[in-house]
Amino acid sequence: MRDNPEYRNVPLAIGGSSDRRGVISTCNYQAREFGVRSAMATAHALKLCPDLVLAPGRMALYSEISQQIREIFSRYTDKIEPLSLDEAYLDVTDCSMFSGSATLIAEDIRQAIFSETQLTASAGVAPCKFVAKIASDENKPNGICVITPDKLDDFVIGLPLGKIPGVGKATLGKLNNIGLYTCADVRQFPFEDLIKGFGKFGSVIWDRSHGLDDRNLSLSRQRKSVGVERTMAQDIRTKEDCIKMIDSLFPLLEKRLAKSEAKIQSQGIKLKFSDFQQTTVEHRSQLLDKEYFLELLTEGLSRQSNRGIRLVGLHVGLADPEENKQLVFTFVS
Structure with a gap:
């Protein structure tokens, strides 16, 4: 909108075209009033807002700014x-x-x-x-x-739990199911039961609901994963078609991984189905192995339920260098 003032008062989104299975990257507030959101299929966004103006992304410019x-x-x-x-x-x-x-x-x-x-x-x-x-x-x-x-304290106590960073739809649903909707509700809930239901994250929910957060800033970020994915122009349905996608994506993943000196600790595959539901299968692995992706694919396809597949993605989890350090003892005889 800065570079094109004529877009300032119209619904605008950055994303791919609907005829190529594009997805919305971001949109302005005028578009959001129609229900358009990031990660939404462009075709669906245009149904919600027929006058939506689509513009291609300019990643080089965004990085520069x-x-x-x-x-x-x-x-x-x-x-x-x-x-x-x-x-x-x-x-x-x-x-x-x-x-x-x-x-x-x-x-x-x-x-x-x-x-x-x-x-x-x-x-x-x-x-x-x-x-x-x-x-x-x-x-x-x-x-x-x-x-x-x-x-x-006044600000935090009335916060809906969905506003706490890290509380997604699934976690929020579980919290709501046990009668927890706001930080005030959590303060009245037994801490032990929160830990039983949510593990370590239960402690985070408890702390945030009490306005506690002693984390320092992370001044150096360690990349945790490397991945590649592709949305197809048309849905695919068979294992053979998915294998072809893995064959084309694997060299790209190798190329990206070569830029990182970190060792891998897991391999994963992502499938997004025609109804926009997705599944991820990830298991520990210390070596990049294309055959292992095929094993993960079999597990992912077991959740297909006759749906078409619109996206296939491959990724690897990277090990934390600090966690890989070992103590070395010198023994003197």
């Missing part, structure tokens, strides 16, 4: 944790600008971004990461939400 914004961030702090091309956590505890006021720092960053890129930005200011993340969504697309320490 992302670097430009990152440079702006670095003027205020070197403690930056990127989340995506257009989102990041900043720890401004040690920033002396504006007498250390995080609110004024955030406002100045937003002004700098607009002045230098002509793009708007929203910001969330809070004492901890997860509240800052939620706050950043409160006044989009061009606002700021500040949650000071004395307002933290």
Whole structure:
């Protein structure tokens, strides 16, 4: 919209064309009013919004602007944790600008971004990461939400659990099934039962519901997986057709994996069916083996239920170098 002002007041989406099984990458707020969402099939998006304007993605430009914004961030702090091309956590505890006021720092960053890129930005200011993340969504697309320490508890206690980062549809459904809808509900629920039902993540839900998040910023990100996938122009149905897709995707995966020095720890295959439901099969493996993908395919196809297959993907999980370090003892005789 910045480069094409005529698009500013019309429903707009970035994505592939409907005749090639395209998918929406992102869309503006006018399009969202019609129910258009990212990861939605373009054909379905056009049914919801017939006047939707489609534009191709420009990844090189997005990366360039992302670097430009990152440079702006670095003027205020070197403690930056990127989340995506257009989102990041900043720890401004040690920033002396504006007498250390995080609110004024955030406002100045937003002004700098607009002045230098002509793009708007929203910001969330809070004492901890997860509240800052939620706050950043409160006044989009061009606002700021500040949650000071004395307002933290009031803000958190009424939050719907679906707003807690990491609580997806499946987890939210399980929480709702036991009568938990808000952080206030969790505070009244036995901690032991939460752990029994949700394992380690139960502890996270408990902490977030009490406004607790002591995580530091991750200043160096370790890539956890490498993958390739392809959406077909027409659905495929047979194992033989899927094997052909694996044959074409495997060299691309090898090429991408060659750029990483990390060792693999698992292999996985993803199938997306004609009803847009998907399944993933992943098992531990320390060697990249195309034949093993074929074994995983057999397990994935057992869940097909006569549905067509619109997407096939291959991926490998990467081992954490720190976890692979071993202690070495020198014995002196």
